[in-house]
Amino acid sequence: MVKEYGIIDPTDNIAKAAVAASDGHVPWSLSDIAKFRQAYAIGRPERLALELLFWTGARVGDAVRLGRGNVTKDGWLSFRQGKTGGQVDIPFKRQLPDFALPDAADLQMLHASIDAQSDKHLTFVCTQNGASRSHKAVGSWFAGKARAIGLEDRSAHGLRKSRAIRWAETGASELQIGAWTGHASISEIIRYTRKFNRRAALDGGALAK
Numbered sequence: 001m002v003k004e005y006g007i008i009d010p011t012d013n014i015a016k017a018a019v020a021a022s023d024g025h026v027p028w029s030l031s032d033i034a035k036f037r038q039a040y041a042i043g044r045p046e047r048l049a050l051e052l053l054f055w056t057g058a059r060v061g062d063a064v065r066l067g068r069g070n071v072t073k074d075g076w077l078s079f080r081q082g083k084t085g086g087q088v089d090i091p092f093k094r095q096l097p098d099f100a101l102p103d104a105a106d107l108q109m110l111h112a113s114i115d116a117q118s119d120k121h122l123t124f125v126c127t128q129n130g131a132s133r134s135h136k137a138v139g140s141w142f143a144g145k146a147r148a149i150g151l152e153d154r155s156a157h158g159l160r161k162s163r164a165i166r167w168a169e170t171g172a173s174e175l176q177i178g179a180w181t182g183h184a185s186i187s188e189i190i191r192y193t194r195k196f197n198r199r200a201a202l203d204g205g206a207l208a209k
Contacts, residue, residue, distance in 0.1 A: 024157075025155050025157040025158040025160075025161060026153045026154060026155070026158050026161075027158050027159075027161040027162045027165055028054075028151075028154055028158050028159055028161075028162045029162075030166075032151055032154060033050070033054060033159075033162070035149060035150075035151065036050055036145075036146065036149065036151065037050070037109075039149040040145070042109065042112050042113050042116050043113070043116040045125070046142070046145045047113050048110075048113040048114065048116075048117070048124060048125065049063075049125050049138065049142055049156075050142075050159070051106065051109050051110040051113045052066065052110060052113075052124055052125065053142075053156050053159040053160070054106060054159045054162065054163060055090070055106050055107055055110045055163070056077065056088075056090055056163070057159070057160050057162075057163030057164060057180060057181040057182075058079075058081075058088070058160065058181075058182070059081070059082070059083060059135075059157065059160060060135045060138055060139050060142075060156040060157065061082050061083065061135040062079060062081055062082055062083075062088075062182075063125060063135075063138075063156070064123060064125050064133050064134070064135050064138050065079065065082070065123060066079060066123060066124055066125075067121065067122050067123040067124055068120065068124075069122070071092055071093065072089075074094065075091065075092055075093035075094030076089040076090065076091065076092060076094065077089070077090045077091075077092035078090075081182050084182065084184060086182050086184060088179075088180075088181075088182040089179075090180060091107075092107070097172075097176065098171075099167055099170045099171050099172035099176060100167070100170070100172075102170050103166065103170070125138060138156065139155065139156050139157075142155070142156045143155050143156070160181065161192050163180070163181060164177050164180075164181050164183075164189065164192040164193050165192065165193050167180060168193040174186050174189045174190065174193075177189050177192075177193065
C-alpha cells in the first residue's frame with residue numbers, strides 16, 4: 001500500500017505472529033527447588049521462605065503472617081486467607097494424607113529451617129531484628145534471591161502453583177488440592193494444574209512383564 005508522500009510500508013498485508021497467552025507466574029520445577037536449596041542452606045532466611053512457601057502453597061501475603069501462633073494443639077498450621085477470608089488448615093505436626101507422603105521430606109526441611117532460627121519471633125519470615133516483613137518486600141526479595149543463582153522469572157507465587165501441580169502428580173483430588181491451597185474454585189485448580197506431568201498421574205511404577 002502506498003502511504004502519504006509515496007512511501008511504501010513493507011509490513012502491509014503481513015499477518016501478525018500469534019502470541020502465546022501468558023500463564024502468569026512460572027511454576028518452579030523440582031530441579032529449580034533443588035538448586036535453590038543447594039545455594040541457600042538451612043539456617044538462611046531465604047531457605048526458610050522457600051520451605052514455608054512450597055510446603056503451604058500459600059500466597060506470599062498469607063505466608064508472611066504465619067508463625068508459631070498459627071500451629072494448633074492438634075498439629076495443624078491454621079490461618080485465614082487475606083484475599084478470600086477462607087480458612088486453610090495444613091498438616092504440620094500430624095499424620096500426612098497419602099498423597100502428601102512422597103513429599104514428607106519437604107515438611108521435615110521446613111521444621112529444620114524453623115528450628116534453625118536463632119530467636120523465636122512472632123512470624124517465621126521476618127527481618128534480622130525479628131520484625132514482620134510486608135508481602136511486597138518479601139516477594140521482591142525472594143525473586144531477587146532466585147535471580148542471583150540463575151533462576152529467572154521464579155517468584156513466591158510460582159511456588160504456590162508448584163505445590164498444586166505436585167499434589168496433582170502424587171494423586172490428590174481437586175478437592176484435596178483446593179483444601180490445601182485454599183482455592184475455592186475447581187476451575188482455578190484445573191487452571192493451576194493443567195500442565196502437570198500426565199504420565200505421573202497414570203504411572204503404576206513398574207514395567208509390564
